[in-house]
Amino acid sequence: MAGKKEKPLHSLTAGAIAGGAEALITYPAEFAKTRSQFGGKRESPIAIIRETLRTKGAKGLYAGCSALVVGNAAKAGVRFLSYDHFKSMLADSRGKVSAPRSLLAGLGAGMMEAIFAVTPSETIKTKLIDDAKRPNPQYRGLLHGTVSIVKQEGLFGIYRGLFPVMMRQGANSAVRFTTYTTLKQFVQGNARPGQPIPSSLTFGIGAIAGLVTVYTTMPLDVIKTRMQSLEARQQYRNSFHCGYRIFTEEGLLRFWTGTTPRLARLVLSGGIVFTIYENIIRVIGGRSD
Template sequence: MNATHRKPTQYESLLAGIVAGGVEGAVTYPAEFVKTRAQFTANKGQAVGVIPIFRETLRERGIKGLYSGAGALIVGNSLKAGVRFLTYDSVKTVFADSNGKMTPGRTMLAGLAAGVVEAIVAVTPSETVKTKMIQDATSARLYHNMVDGTIGICRAEGFKGIYRGLWPTIMKQGANSAVRFSSYAFIQSQLVHLTRPPSGKLSSAMTFGAGAGAGLITVYATMPLDNIKTRMQATGAELRYNNSADCFLKIVRQEGVLRLWGGTTPRLARLMFSGGIIFAVYERLINVMTVF
Protein backbone atom coordinates (compact mmCIF):
# COMPACT_ATOMS: atom_id res chain seq x y z
CA MET A 1 0.00 0.00 0.00
CA ASN A 2 1.35 3.43 -0.94
CA ALA A 3 2.01 5.83 1.93
CA THR A 4 -0.01 9.03 2.07
CA HIS A 5 1.46 12.40 2.94
CA ARG A 6 0.16 15.53 4.61
CA LYS A 7 1.28 19.06 3.81
CA PRO A 8 4.58 19.98 5.50
CA THR A 9 4.48 22.38 8.41
CA GLN A 10 6.49 25.60 8.28
CA TYR A 11 9.01 24.09 10.70
CA GLU A 12 9.45 21.03 8.45
CA SER A 13 9.89 23.18 5.33
CA LEU A 14 12.54 25.26 7.13
CA LEU A 15 14.41 22.25 8.53
CA ALA A 16 14.39 20.29 5.25
CA GLY A 17 15.58 23.38 3.38
CA ILE A 18 18.42 24.03 5.84
CA VAL A 19 19.72 20.45 5.54
CA ALA A 20 19.35 20.40 1.75
CA GLY A 21 21.12 23.76 1.43
CA GLY A 22 24.02 22.66 3.62
CA VAL A 23 24.54 19.44 1.66
CA GLU A 24 24.34 21.25 -1.68
CA GLY A 25 26.74 24.00 -0.61
CA ALA A 26 29.39 21.61 0.67
CA VAL A 27 29.29 19.40 -2.44
CA THR A 28 29.32 22.13 -5.08
CA TYR A 29 31.51 24.84 -3.52
CA PRO A 30 34.65 24.27 -5.67
CA ALA A 31 32.63 25.16 -8.79
CA GLU A 32 31.41 28.34 -7.06
CA PHE A 33 35.00 29.24 -6.16
CA VAL A 34 36.20 28.83 -9.75
CA LYS A 35 33.18 30.75 -11.10
CA THR A 36 33.86 33.71 -8.82
CA ARG A 37 37.56 33.73 -9.71
CA ALA A 38 36.66 33.65 -13.41
CA GLN A 39 34.39 36.67 -12.93
CA PHE A 40 37.23 38.64 -11.32
CA THR A 41 40.08 37.67 -13.62
CA ALA A 42 40.18 39.18 -17.10
CA ASN A 43 42.74 39.25 -19.87
CA LYS A 44 41.91 41.79 -22.60
CA GLY A 45 38.27 41.56 -21.64
CA GLN A 46 38.19 37.75 -21.69
CA ALA A 47 37.94 35.57 -18.60
CA VAL A 48 40.86 33.26 -17.89
CA GLY A 49 39.78 29.67 -18.53
CA VAL A 50 38.14 27.55 -15.86
CA ILE A 51 40.71 24.74 -16.15
CA PRO A 52 43.75 27.07 -15.70
CA ILE A 53 42.15 28.63 -12.61
CA PHE A 54 41.38 25.17 -11.22
CA ARG A 55 44.93 23.91 -11.88
CA GLU A 56 46.57 27.05 -10.52
CA THR A 57 44.57 26.87 -7.29
CA LEU A 58 45.39 23.18 -6.78
CA ARG A 59 49.08 23.77 -7.52
CA GLU A 60 49.45 26.74 -5.18
CA ARG A 61 47.06 25.90 -2.34
CA GLY A 62 45.82 22.34 -2.84
CA ILE A 63 42.25 21.11 -2.36
CA LYS A 64 41.91 23.48 0.61
CA GLY A 65 42.30 26.41 -1.79
CA LEU A 66 39.15 25.41 -3.67
CA TYR A 67 37.25 25.82 -0.40
CA SER A 68 38.39 29.38 0.39
CA GLY A 69 35.35 31.18 1.78
CA ALA A 70 33.37 27.92 1.92
CA GLY A 71 32.15 28.44 5.49
CA ALA A 72 30.31 31.62 4.59
CA LEU A 73 28.59 30.01 1.63
CA ILE A 74 27.67 26.74 3.38
CA VAL A 75 26.18 28.52 6.40
CA GLY A 76 24.51 31.08 4.15
CA ASN A 77 23.32 28.36 1.77
CA SER A 78 21.69 26.44 4.62
CA LEU A 79 19.86 29.53 5.87
CA LYS A 80 19.07 30.60 2.30
CA ALA A 81 17.52 27.28 1.33
CA GLY A 82 15.57 27.08 4.58
CA VAL A 83 14.16 30.58 4.10
CA ARG A 84 13.52 29.88 0.39
CA PHE A 85 11.46 26.74 0.92
CA LEU A 86 9.69 28.15 3.97
CA THR A 87 8.67 31.27 2.02
CA TYR A 88 7.78 29.35 -1.15
CA ASP A 89 5.63 26.78 0.68
CA SER A 90 3.95 29.52 2.74
CA VAL A 91 3.10 31.62 -0.33
CA LYS A 92 2.08 28.49 -2.21
CA THR A 93 -0.62 27.71 0.39
CA VAL A 94 -2.11 31.15 -0.28
CA PHE A 95 -1.88 30.98 -4.07
CA ALA A 96 -2.96 27.36 -4.61
CA ASP A 97 -6.53 26.53 -5.61
CA SER A 98 -8.85 24.26 -3.61
CA ASN A 99 -7.12 21.20 -5.07
CA GLY A 100 -3.68 22.45 -4.13
CA LYS A 101 -2.76 23.22 -7.76
CA MET A 102 -0.70 26.20 -8.90
CA THR A 103 -0.78 27.97 -12.25
CA PRO A 104 2.63 28.66 -13.89
CA GLY A 105 2.21 32.39 -13.21
CA ARG A 106 1.50 31.87 -9.51
CA THR A 107 4.39 29.42 -9.23
CA MET A 108 6.70 32.07 -10.66
CA LEU A 109 5.35 34.72 -8.26
CA ALA A 110 5.82 32.40 -5.28
CA GLY A 111 9.39 31.73 -6.43
CA LEU A 112 10.01 35.45 -6.85
CA ALA A 113 8.79 36.12 -3.29
CA ALA A 114 11.05 33.35 -1.96
CA GLY A 115 14.04 34.81 -3.79
CA VAL A 116 13.50 38.33 -2.48
CA VAL A 117 13.17 37.17 1.14
CA GLU A 118 16.23 34.89 0.98
CA ALA A 119 18.30 37.69 -0.61
CA ILE A 120 17.58 40.03 2.31
CA VAL A 121 17.82 37.49 5.14
CA ALA A 122 20.69 35.26 4.04
CA VAL A 123 22.19 35.63 0.59
CA THR A 124 23.57 39.18 0.56
CA PRO A 125 25.67 38.95 3.75
CA SER A 126 26.94 35.41 3.07
CA GLU A 127 27.71 36.14 -0.59
CA THR A 128 29.52 39.37 0.29
CA VAL A 129 31.77 37.59 2.79
CA LYS A 130 32.33 34.68 0.38
CA THR A 131 33.15 36.98 -2.54
CA LYS A 132 35.63 39.05 -0.55
CA MET A 133 37.30 35.93 0.85
CA ILE A 134 37.73 34.40 -2.61
CA GLN A 135 39.17 37.68 -3.87
CA ASP A 136 41.37 37.91 -0.76
CA ALA A 137 42.68 34.37 -1.30
CA THR A 138 44.59 35.59 -4.38
CA SER A 139 46.12 38.68 -2.75
CA ALA A 140 46.89 39.95 0.74
CA ARG A 141 45.19 37.20 2.79
CA LEU A 142 43.50 39.62 5.17
CA TYR A 143 40.81 37.12 6.19
CA HIS A 144 41.39 33.62 7.54
CA ASN A 145 37.86 32.29 8.01
CA MET A 146 34.20 33.29 7.84
CA VAL A 147 34.06 34.88 11.30
CA ASP A 148 37.34 36.75 10.79
CA GLY A 149 36.15 37.91 7.36
CA THR A 150 32.81 39.16 8.67
CA ILE A 151 34.44 41.06 11.54
CA GLY A 152 37.09 42.53 9.22
CA ILE A 153 34.53 43.73 6.68
CA CYS A 154 32.38 45.33 9.40
CA ARG A 155 35.41 47.10 10.88
CA ALA A 156 36.56 48.41 7.52
CA GLU A 157 33.18 49.32 5.99
CA GLY A 158 30.67 49.22 8.82
CA PHE A 159 27.69 46.86 9.04
CA LYS A 160 26.51 48.05 5.64
CA GLY A 161 29.67 46.47 4.22
CA ILE A 162 28.20 42.98 4.41
CA TYR A 163 25.06 44.24 2.69
CA ARG A 164 26.90 45.70 -0.27
CA GLY A 165 25.24 44.72 -3.53
CA LEU A 166 21.84 44.20 -1.88
CA TRP A 167 19.77 45.36 -4.86
CA PRO A 168 21.55 43.29 -7.52
CA THR A 169 21.36 40.33 -5.13
CA ILE A 170 17.61 40.83 -4.69
CA MET A 171 17.21 41.00 -8.47
CA LYS A 172 19.40 37.95 -8.98
CA GLN A 173 17.80 35.80 -6.26
CA GLY A 174 14.28 36.88 -7.19
CA ALA A 175 14.93 35.93 -10.82
CA ASN A 176 16.76 32.75 -9.78
CA SER A 177 13.95 31.45 -7.62
CA ALA A 178 11.20 32.53 -10.00
CA VAL A 179 12.86 30.74 -12.92
CA ARG A 180 14.04 27.75 -10.89
CA PHE A 181 10.73 26.94 -9.15
CA SER A 182 8.60 27.49 -12.24
CA SER A 183 10.88 25.48 -14.54
CA TYR A 184 11.23 22.73 -11.90
CA ALA A 185 7.45 22.52 -11.51
CA PHE A 186 7.02 22.30 -15.30
CA ILE A 187 9.71 19.64 -15.77
CA GLN A 188 8.43 17.69 -12.77
CA SER A 189 4.85 17.70 -14.09
CA GLN A 190 6.02 16.54 -17.52
CA LEU A 191 8.05 13.70 -16.02
CA VAL A 192 5.10 12.60 -13.87
CA HIS A 193 2.88 12.67 -16.96
CA LEU A 194 5.39 10.63 -18.99
CA THR A 195 6.40 8.06 -16.36
CA ARG A 196 3.14 7.85 -14.37
CA PRO A 197 4.73 6.59 -11.11
CA PRO A 198 2.29 4.49 -9.00
CA SER A 199 2.74 6.74 -5.96
CA GLY A 200 2.31 9.89 -8.03
CA LYS A 201 5.78 11.03 -6.88
CA LEU A 202 9.03 10.90 -8.83
CA SER A 203 11.98 8.79 -7.72
CA SER A 204 15.03 10.55 -6.25
CA ALA A 205 16.88 10.09 -9.56
CA MET A 206 14.03 11.67 -11.54
CA THR A 207 13.74 14.50 -9.00
CA PHE A 208 17.49 15.10 -9.34
CA GLY A 209 17.08 15.26 -13.12
CA ALA A 210 14.20 17.75 -12.88
CA GLY A 211 16.23 19.92 -10.50
CA ALA A 212 19.28 19.77 -12.77
CA GLY A 213 17.19 20.83 -15.76
CA ALA A 214 15.78 23.74 -13.77
CA GLY A 215 19.35 24.70 -12.82
CA LEU A 216 20.45 24.78 -16.46
CA ILE A 217 17.58 27.09 -17.45
CA THR A 218 18.24 29.32 -14.43
CA VAL A 219 21.93 29.82 -15.25
CA TYR A 220 21.49 31.19 -18.75
CA ALA A 221 18.49 33.33 -17.76
CA THR A 222 20.17 35.03 -14.79
CA MET A 223 23.94 35.01 -15.44
CA PRO A 224 24.19 38.78 -16.15
CA LEU A 225 22.64 39.55 -12.76
CA ASP A 226 25.11 37.19 -11.09
CA ASN A 227 28.07 38.97 -12.70
CA ILE A 228 26.80 42.41 -11.67
CA LYS A 229 26.19 41.15 -8.12
CA THR A 230 29.73 39.75 -7.89
CA ARG A 231 31.32 42.99 -9.15
CA MET A 232 29.25 45.09 -6.72
CA GLN A 233 30.33 42.95 -3.76
CA ALA A 234 34.04 42.98 -4.60
CA THR A 235 36.54 44.91 -2.50
CA GLY A 236 36.72 48.52 -3.74
CA ALA A 237 33.48 48.27 -5.73
CA GLU A 238 32.22 51.48 -4.15
CA LEU A 239 35.10 53.31 -5.85
CA ARG A 240 34.53 51.79 -9.29
CA TYR A 241 30.74 51.76 -9.64
CA ASN A 242 28.07 54.27 -8.66
CA ASN A 243 25.30 51.66 -8.65
CA SER A 244 24.18 48.44 -10.36
CA ALA A 245 23.18 50.22 -13.57
CA ASP A 246 26.58 51.92 -13.75
CA CYS A 247 28.27 48.56 -13.21
CA PHE A 248 26.22 47.02 -16.02
CA LEU A 249 27.06 49.82 -18.46
CA LYS A 250 30.78 49.75 -17.64
CA ILE A 251 31.00 45.99 -18.15
CA VAL A 252 29.27 46.25 -21.52
CA ARG A 253 31.27 49.29 -22.70
CA GLN A 254 34.69 48.22 -21.45
CA GLU A 255 34.54 44.44 -21.79
CA GLY A 256 31.73 43.65 -24.19
CA VAL A 257 28.23 42.28 -23.68
CA LEU A 258 29.41 38.66 -23.61
CA ARG A 259 31.34 39.42 -20.44
CA LEU A 260 27.96 39.45 -18.66
CA TRP A 261 28.00 35.68 -19.15
CA GLY A 262 31.55 35.33 -17.80
CA GLY A 263 31.87 32.34 -15.44
CA THR A 264 28.89 30.57 -17.03
CA THR A 265 30.59 27.16 -17.30
CA PRO A 266 31.43 26.67 -13.60
CA ARG A 267 28.12 28.22 -12.53
CA LEU A 268 26.32 25.90 -14.94
CA ALA A 269 28.10 22.91 -13.42
CA ARG A 270 27.28 24.10 -9.92
CA LEU A 271 23.63 25.03 -10.45
CA MET A 272 22.79 21.87 -12.37
CA PHE A 273 24.21 19.76 -9.55
CA SER A 274 22.88 22.08 -6.87
CA GLY A 275 19.41 22.08 -8.37
CA GLY A 276 19.44 18.29 -8.53
CA ILE A 277 20.87 17.87 -5.03
CA ILE A 278 18.73 20.43 -3.24
CA PHE A 279 15.39 19.34 -4.71
CA ALA A 280 16.22 15.63 -4.28
CA VAL A 281 17.31 16.05 -0.64
CA TYR A 282 14.43 18.41 0.18
CA GLU A 283 11.76 16.19 -1.39
CA ARG A 284 13.14 13.07 0.31
CA LEU A 285 13.24 14.73 3.74
CA ILE A 286 9.73 16.14 3.33
CA ASN A 287 8.45 12.70 2.27
CA VAL A 288 9.96 11.16 5.41
CA MET A 289 8.68 13.87 7.76
CA THR A 290 5.13 14.05 6.39
CA VAL A 291 4.27 10.37 5.93
CA PHE A 292 1.15 9.17 7.77
Protein backbone atom coordinates in the same frame (compact mmCIF):
# COMPACT_ATOMS: atom_id res chain seq x y z
CA MET B 1 0.62 15.98 -4.03
CA ALA B 2 -2.69 17.67 -4.68
CA GLY B 3 -4.32 18.95 -1.54
CA LYS B 4 -1.16 18.66 0.53
CA LYS B 5 1.30 21.28 1.71
CA GLU B 6 4.58 21.34 3.58
CA LYS B 7 4.67 22.09 7.30
CA PRO B 8 6.66 25.33 7.87
CA LEU B 9 9.21 23.89 10.33
CA HIS B 10 9.80 20.88 8.11
CA SER B 11 10.21 23.07 5.01
CA LEU B 12 12.81 25.12 6.88
CA THR B 13 14.66 22.06 8.22
CA ALA B 14 14.68 20.08 4.97
CA GLY B 15 15.65 23.15 2.95
CA ALA B 16 18.53 24.06 5.28
CA ILE B 17 19.99 20.52 5.25
CA ALA B 18 19.68 20.31 1.46
CA GLY B 19 21.24 23.74 0.96
CA GLY B 20 24.20 23.14 3.25
CA ALA B 21 24.97 19.76 1.68
CA GLU B 22 24.74 21.16 -1.85
CA ALA B 23 27.11 24.07 -1.08
CA LEU B 24 29.75 21.75 0.37
CA ILE B 25 29.60 19.34 -2.57
CA THR B 26 29.67 21.94 -5.36
CA TYR B 27 31.89 24.66 -3.84
CA PRO B 28 34.95 24.29 -6.15
CA ALA B 29 32.72 25.20 -9.12
CA GLU B 30 31.43 28.26 -7.20
CA PHE B 31 35.02 29.27 -6.37
CA ALA B 32 36.09 29.08 -10.03
CA LYS B 33 32.99 30.97 -11.18
CA THR B 34 33.50 33.81 -8.70
CA ARG B 35 37.21 34.17 -9.48
CA SER B 36 36.52 34.29 -13.23
CA GLN B 37 34.03 37.15 -12.81
CA PHE B 38 36.44 39.63 -11.23
CA GLY B 39 37.78 42.35 -13.51
CA GLY B 40 41.23 42.21 -15.09
CA LYS B 41 42.82 39.28 -16.91
CA ARG B 42 40.37 36.69 -18.19
CA GLU B 43 41.05 33.18 -16.93
CA SER B 44 39.28 29.94 -17.77
CA PRO B 45 37.74 27.96 -14.89
CA ILE B 46 40.20 25.10 -15.50
CA ALA B 47 43.17 27.51 -15.39
CA ILE B 48 41.88 29.03 -12.14
CA ILE B 49 41.49 25.62 -10.50
CA ARG B 50 44.91 24.44 -11.75
CA GLU B 51 46.68 27.60 -10.54
CA THR B 52 44.91 27.52 -7.17
CA LEU B 53 45.86 23.87 -6.61
CA ARG B 54 49.48 24.66 -7.56
CA THR B 55 49.85 27.69 -5.29
CA LYS B 56 47.36 27.06 -2.46
CA GLY B 57 46.65 23.35 -2.58
CA ALA B 58 43.22 21.70 -2.37
CA LYS B 59 42.41 23.89 0.64
CA GLY B 60 42.64 26.93 -1.62
CA LEU B 61 39.61 25.80 -3.61
CA TYR B 62 37.54 26.11 -0.44
CA ALA B 63 38.43 29.73 0.40
CA GLY B 64 35.19 31.32 1.60
CA CYS B 65 33.42 27.94 1.68
CA SER B 66 32.23 28.20 5.29
CA ALA B 67 30.45 31.46 4.49
CA LEU B 68 28.62 29.83 1.60
CA VAL B 69 27.70 26.64 3.50
CA VAL B 70 26.17 28.63 6.36
CA GLY B 71 24.57 31.10 3.98
CA ASN B 72 23.32 28.40 1.62
CA ALA B 73 21.74 26.45 4.46
CA ALA B 74 19.96 29.60 5.64
CA LYS B 75 19.10 30.57 2.05
CA ALA B 76 17.60 27.21 1.14
CA GLY B 77 15.67 27.07 4.40
CA VAL B 78 14.20 30.54 3.83
CA ARG B 79 13.65 29.79 0.12
CA PHE B 80 11.63 26.61 0.65
CA LEU B 81 9.76 28.03 3.64
CA SER B 82 8.82 31.19 1.71
CA TYR B 83 8.04 29.38 -1.53
CA ASP B 84 5.85 26.78 0.17
CA HIS B 85 4.02 29.57 2.02
CA PHE B 86 3.44 31.66 -1.11
CA LYS B 87 2.57 28.55 -3.13
CA SER B 88 -0.10 27.46 -0.64
CA MET B 89 -1.59 30.96 -0.76
CA LEU B 90 -1.71 30.92 -4.57
CA ALA B 91 -2.78 27.27 -5.14
CA ASP B 92 -6.21 26.44 -6.51
CA SER B 93 -8.81 24.29 -4.72
CA ARG B 94 -7.06 21.08 -5.88
CA GLY B 95 -3.67 22.24 -4.59
CA LYS B 96 -2.31 22.90 -8.09
CA VAL B 97 -0.20 25.96 -8.86
CA SER B 98 -0.24 27.42 -12.37
CA ALA B 99 3.03 28.49 -14.01
CA PRO B 100 2.36 32.26 -13.59
CA ARG B 101 1.49 31.77 -9.91
CA SER B 102 4.53 29.56 -9.37
CA LEU B 103 6.62 32.32 -10.97
CA LEU B 104 5.16 34.84 -8.52
CA ALA B 105 5.74 32.53 -5.53
CA GLY B 106 9.33 31.94 -6.64
CA LEU B 107 9.94 35.66 -7.07
CA GLY B 108 8.72 36.31 -3.54
CA ALA B 109 10.86 33.47 -2.14
CA GLY B 110 13.92 34.85 -3.94
CA MET B 111 13.42 38.31 -2.47
CA MET B 112 13.09 36.88 1.04
CA GLU B 113 16.24 34.78 0.78
CA ALA B 114 18.22 37.70 -0.70
CA ILE B 115 17.41 39.92 2.27
CA PHE B 116 17.69 37.41 5.11
CA ALA B 117 20.47 35.09 3.94
CA VAL B 118 22.09 35.49 0.54
CA THR B 119 23.45 39.04 0.49
CA PRO B 120 25.51 38.81 3.72
CA SER B 121 26.88 35.33 2.96
CA GLU B 122 27.61 36.08 -0.72
CA THR B 123 29.33 39.38 0.10
CA ILE B 124 31.57 37.75 2.72
CA LYS B 125 32.28 34.75 0.43
CA THR B 126 33.17 37.01 -2.51
CA LYS B 127 35.49 39.18 -0.42
CA LEU B 128 37.20 36.10 1.07
CA ILE B 129 37.78 34.67 -2.42
CA ASP B 130 39.01 38.04 -3.73
CA ASP B 131 41.32 38.41 -0.73
CA ALA B 132 42.65 34.82 -0.99
CA LYS B 133 44.21 35.48 -4.40
CA ARG B 134 46.44 38.22 -2.94
CA PRO B 135 50.05 37.40 -1.99
CA ASN B 136 49.32 38.32 1.65
CA PRO B 137 45.62 37.75 2.45
CA GLN B 138 44.24 39.94 5.24
CA TYR B 139 41.38 37.65 6.32
CA ARG B 140 42.16 34.53 8.37
CA GLY B 141 38.77 32.88 7.97
CA LEU B 142 35.00 33.37 8.11
CA LEU B 143 34.76 34.89 11.59
CA HIS B 144 37.83 37.13 11.27
CA GLY B 145 36.80 38.18 7.78
CA THR B 146 33.26 39.06 8.85
CA VAL B 147 34.43 41.08 11.85
CA SER B 148 37.06 42.87 9.75
CA ILE B 149 34.58 43.77 6.99
CA VAL B 150 32.07 45.17 9.51
CA LYS B 151 34.83 47.15 11.26
CA GLN B 152 36.11 48.58 7.97
CA GLU B 153 32.83 49.23 6.17
CA GLY B 154 30.09 49.00 8.79
CA LEU B 155 27.02 46.80 8.54
CA PHE B 156 26.52 48.02 4.96
CA GLY B 157 29.78 46.24 4.14
CA ILE B 158 28.10 42.83 4.31
CA TYR B 159 25.01 44.11 2.49
CA ARG B 160 26.91 45.47 -0.49
CA GLY B 161 25.23 44.49 -3.74
CA LEU B 162 21.80 43.99 -2.12
CA PHE B 163 19.90 45.24 -5.19
CA PRO B 164 21.56 42.93 -7.75
CA VAL B 165 21.33 40.04 -5.28
CA MET B 166 17.59 40.64 -4.85
CA MET B 167 17.17 40.81 -8.62
CA ARG B 168 19.28 37.69 -9.16
CA GLN B 169 17.66 35.64 -6.38
CA GLY B 170 14.18 36.74 -7.38
CA ALA B 171 14.86 35.70 -10.97
CA ASN B 172 16.68 32.53 -9.86
CA SER B 173 13.87 31.29 -7.67
CA ALA B 174 11.12 32.38 -10.05
CA VAL B 175 12.70 30.53 -13.00
CA ARG B 176 13.90 27.51 -11.01
CA PHE B 177 10.70 26.84 -9.06
CA THR B 178 8.46 27.50 -12.08
CA THR B 179 10.47 25.08 -14.24
CA TYR B 180 10.65 22.48 -11.47
CA THR B 181 6.98 22.72 -10.46
CA THR B 182 5.76 22.65 -14.07
CA LEU B 183 7.85 19.58 -14.94
CA LYS B 184 6.96 17.86 -11.66
CA GLN B 185 3.23 18.40 -12.17
CA PHE B 186 3.56 17.09 -15.73
CA VAL B 187 5.27 13.93 -14.48
CA GLN B 188 2.74 13.46 -11.69
CA GLY B 189 -0.09 13.92 -14.15
CA ASN B 190 1.22 10.99 -16.18
CA ALA B 191 1.90 8.72 -13.19
CA ARG B 192 -0.46 6.48 -11.25
CA PRO B 193 -2.29 8.27 -8.41
CA GLY B 194 -0.26 8.22 -5.20
CA GLN B 195 2.87 6.92 -6.89
CA PRO B 196 5.96 8.82 -5.65
CA ILE B 197 8.42 10.25 -8.17
CA PRO B 198 11.71 8.28 -8.14
CA SER B 199 14.73 10.16 -6.79
CA SER B 200 16.53 9.79 -10.14
CA LEU B 201 13.66 11.56 -11.90
CA THR B 202 13.52 14.25 -9.22
CA PHE B 203 17.26 14.81 -9.73
CA GLY B 204 16.77 15.12 -13.49
CA ILE B 205 13.90 17.60 -13.16
CA GLY B 206 15.94 19.66 -10.68
CA ALA B 207 18.96 19.61 -13.01
CA ILE B 208 16.87 20.92 -15.92
CA ALA B 209 15.55 23.68 -13.66
CA GLY B 210 19.15 24.60 -12.81
CA LEU B 211 20.13 24.67 -16.49
CA VAL B 212 17.33 27.06 -17.43
CA THR B 213 18.11 29.27 -14.43
CA VAL B 214 21.80 29.73 -15.33
CA TYR B 215 21.36 31.11 -18.82
CA THR B 216 18.50 33.46 -17.93
CA THR B 217 20.11 35.05 -14.85
CA MET B 218 23.85 35.10 -15.63
CA PRO B 219 24.19 38.90 -16.22
CA LEU B 220 22.73 39.61 -12.77
CA ASP B 221 25.22 37.18 -11.24
CA VAL B 222 28.20 38.92 -12.87
CA ILE B 223 27.04 42.37 -11.69
CA LYS B 224 26.47 40.95 -8.20
CA THR B 225 30.02 39.57 -8.04
CA ARG B 226 31.59 42.83 -9.23
CA MET B 227 29.58 44.89 -6.71
CA GLN B 228 30.78 42.64 -3.86
CA SER B 229 34.48 42.64 -4.79
CA LEU B 230 37.08 44.43 -2.68
CA GLU B 231 37.52 47.22 -5.27
CA ALA B 232 33.80 47.83 -5.90
CA ARG B 233 33.61 51.10 -3.96
CA GLN B 234 36.40 52.62 -6.05
CA GLN B 235 35.07 51.41 -9.42
CA TYR B 236 31.27 51.52 -9.41
CA ARG B 237 28.73 54.06 -8.17
CA ASN B 238 25.87 51.53 -8.16
CA SER B 239 24.67 48.36 -9.91
CA PHE B 240 23.50 50.22 -13.03
CA HIS B 241 26.87 51.97 -13.36
CA CYS B 242 28.58 48.60 -12.92
CA GLY B 243 26.47 47.03 -15.67
CA TYR B 244 27.10 50.01 -17.96
CA ARG B 245 30.87 49.82 -17.48
CA ILE B 246 30.97 46.08 -18.10
CA PHE B 247 28.94 46.50 -21.30
CA THR B 248 30.85 49.49 -22.71
CA GLU B 249 34.36 48.48 -21.62
CA GLU B 250 34.30 44.69 -21.83
CA GLY B 251 31.46 43.80 -24.18
CA LEU B 252 28.12 42.01 -23.96
CA LEU B 253 29.60 38.52 -23.68
CA ARG B 254 31.36 39.48 -20.44
CA PHE B 255 27.94 39.18 -18.75
CA TRP B 256 28.12 35.44 -19.34
CA THR B 257 31.61 35.03 -17.84
CA GLY B 258 31.67 32.08 -15.47
CA THR B 259 28.73 30.36 -17.16
CA THR B 260 30.46 26.96 -17.37
CA PRO B 261 31.31 26.56 -13.65
CA ARG B 262 28.00 28.13 -12.61
CA LEU B 263 26.20 25.79 -15.00
CA ALA B 264 28.04 22.81 -13.52
CA ARG B 265 27.16 23.94 -10.03
CA LEU B 266 23.51 24.85 -10.59
CA VAL B 267 22.70 21.75 -12.62
CA LEU B 268 24.14 19.63 -9.79
CA SER B 269 22.64 22.02 -7.25
CA GLY B 270 19.14 21.71 -8.69
CA GLY B 271 19.37 17.93 -8.68
CA ILE B 272 20.95 17.67 -5.22
CA VAL B 273 18.76 20.21 -3.43
CA PHE B 274 15.39 19.04 -4.74
CA THR B 275 16.29 15.36 -4.29
CA ILE B 276 17.49 15.81 -0.68
CA TYR B 277 14.57 18.12 0.12
CA GLU B 278 11.90 15.75 -1.23
CA ASN B 279 13.44 12.75 0.55
CA ILE B 280 13.76 14.53 3.90
CA ILE B 281 10.17 15.79 3.66
CA ARG B 282 9.07 12.23 2.89
CA VAL B 283 11.02 10.78 5.84
CA ILE B 284 9.88 13.30 8.46
CA GLY B 285 6.31 13.37 7.15
CA GLY B 286 6.47 17.06 6.43
CA ARG B 287 3.31 17.38 4.36
CA SER B 288 -0.13 17.86 5.85
CA ASP B 289 -3.61 18.10 4.37
